[in-house]
Amino acid sequence: MLTFHGPDRARRGAELQDPGLVRDGAxxxxxxxxVAAGTTDALAHRLRKYRIPPSRLREINCRGRLLTPGLVxxxxxxxxxxxxxxDFERRIAGWDSARILAAGGGILESVRHLRASPDSLLLKSARARLRIMRAQGVTTVEIKSGYGLSVSEELRILRLSQLAAGAEGLDAALTLLGAHAVPMEFAGRRQAYLRLLRDQLLPAVRVMRPKLSLAPSRLNLATLRKQNPIAEFVxxxxxxxxxxxxxxxxxxRAARRYGFRLKIHAxxxxxxxGAALAAQLGAVSADHLDFTPPPARRRLANSSTVATFLPGVSLFMNRPFPAxxxxxxxxxAINLASDFNPGTAPLLSLPLVMALGCDAMRLTPAExxxxxxLNAAAALNRERLCGSLMPGxxxxxxLFDTDDFRAVPYLLGGNxxxxxxxxxHWHPAGK
Ligand SMILES: [Zn+2]
Incomplete structure (x- = not known):
């Protein structure tokens, strides 16, 4: 069992080598x-201390397999x-992003598709993707808007994201990414688009703080439509x-004035x-970081901002991996995430992202x-809520079908x- 025991904060440097391994854990x-995590013997002792009668207890025998915190x-x-x-074929043929964009591909193609799609289709596909992520160990997922690029469409994505994650029993952190691209109807008028985001989109979203949600969500779209949607990050x-x-x-800065925590594609x-800006503004994370120069890297490394790497993008785009x-x-404080998206990382497996971290970026399995x-939880302002097996x-x-934690980032594909x-609440992987 990996506990990542210790204080509720991201780990750095040599700390990353100690995942809090417990043999015969419970x-x-x-x-x-x-309530507690430790060796099976220690927990049996605690049960007597807490005076929990055996009849009130349901024991689940994991049969020697690897138990870890849910992945984030x-x-x-x-x-x-x-x-x-x-776009996939164009990239293989050597087209760059500018040429793909000129041919009608890229982010704006996803915007056209999304605007033309009913809620039911978006919800169904989002739920199917979440089930695949969950089946590979994920229990908390961040979801960004950013393919709507209008006030009503961005709000629709936030509502559907909340609904989809709730329906699959997952903890969701929602992020408003209206500033993903300039939409086609604002071509040549980027300042007008940014004003629209600032003056109409930001006030229409309620700021959410992460909370310990313990009961399955009972949301429905009709209820959600009655109120402004929520987001934690911009x-x-x-x-x-x-x-x-x-x-x-x-x-x-405008988003911060409304009380949102900040994230940056940098x-x-x-x-x-972008990395220096993240450190300067106290962003909760700076993501990508493929081309950050050493001075900005050192500045970010010495700040509270989590450094998030997305190696699936490097693989899919055939580019060098972050250092x-x-x-x-x-x-x-390093973090790995999927960046799951239709253009540059159609990647639903966080264990495969871990493998890329080890094989292509030379992380140790413990890192x-x-x-x-735990570090991914910190990148979502959730280090006190999840990411380690600490009481509270x-x-x-x-749960993984192996008795060695190194086997998870070792395997390339499979599950x-x-x-x-x-x-x-138990969700079997359904194999
Ligand atoms: Zn992204």
């Missing part, structure tokens, strides 16, 4: 919360209408392909200044495990996950 949970995927663009298969694509550094700074295709070892050497549990946290657990508990 977890006691009650009403969706962890801190960066996804989960709600979209269709895969971008034409994000921006700060990149030569999207928004400039001054535009990103102004948008994020330095994905070039040094955009994770340099980030760790500089003391960064890769931290990067999808939500009973989010993942070792047997199922997860989300707030104490």
């Amino acid at each position: 977890v006691l949970f009650r009403a969706g919360r962890i 995927d801190s960066h996804t663009h989960l709600v979209f209408a269709a895969p971008r298969l034409d 994000d921006v694509f700060c990149d030569p392909l999207a928004f400039t550094l001054p535009e990103a700074r102004a948008w994020l 330095d994905q295709t070039a040094d955009s200044g 994770a070892r340099d980030w760790i050497a500089d003391g960064a 890769a495990w931290h990067a999808v549990t 946290k939500r009973a989010d657990l993942a 070792l996950c047997a199922g997860v508990w989300c707030a104490g």
Whole structure:
């Protein structure tokens, strides 16, 4: 069993080598919360101390398999209408992003598809994707808007995201990414679009703080439509392909005034200044970081901002991987996420992301495990709620068909996950 015991904060440097391994481990949970975790012997002793009668106890025998905290995927663009298969072939043929965009592909193609799709289709596909993620160990998922790019469509994505995650029993962290691209109807009028986001979109979203949700959600779309949708984070694509550094700074500062926590797509295709901006604004995470220069890397590493790597994008786009070892050497709180999206990372498996972290970025298995549990929780402002098996946290657990934690990031493809508990509710992987 991996506990990631210790304080509720992201791990850095040498701390990343200790996943809190317990042999013959056990977890006691009650009403969706962890009461205790330790060796089976120690827990038996605690039961006597708590005077819990055996008749009140339900024992689940994991039969020597690996038990870990539920995995946390801190960066996804989960709600979209269709895969971008034409772009896929164009990229293989050597087209760059600008040429794909000019041919009608890229993010704006996903925007056209989403706007033309009914709620029912978006909800059904989002739920199917969440079930695949859950079946590979995920219990908390971040979901970004960003394929609507109008006030009503961005709000629709937030509502559908909340509904989809609730229906699958998952903890969702919602992020408003209206600043993903300039929509077609604002071509040549980017400042007008940013004003619309600031003056009409931000006030229409309720700021949410992460909370310990223990009961399965009973939401429906009719209820959700009656109120402004919620989000915890506001994000921006700060990149030569999207928004400039001054535009990103102004948008994020406006979001911060409304009380949102901040995230940044930073330095994905070039040094955009995004990593330094994240540190300056106290963003909860800076994501991508493929082209961050060393001074900005050191600045971010010494800040509270989590450094999120998305190696699935590097693989899919046939680009170099982020220099994770340099980030760790500089003391960064590193995190791995899928960036699941239709254009640059159609990747639903967080264990495969861990494998890329180990094979392509030279993370140790223990580092890769931290990067999808406690550190990923910190990237979602949830380090006190999930990501480790500490008393008081939500009973989010993942069970794997192996007795060695290294086997999970070792396997390329396939699925070792047997199922997860989300707030104490069992969801088998359905193999
Ligand atoms: Zn992204």
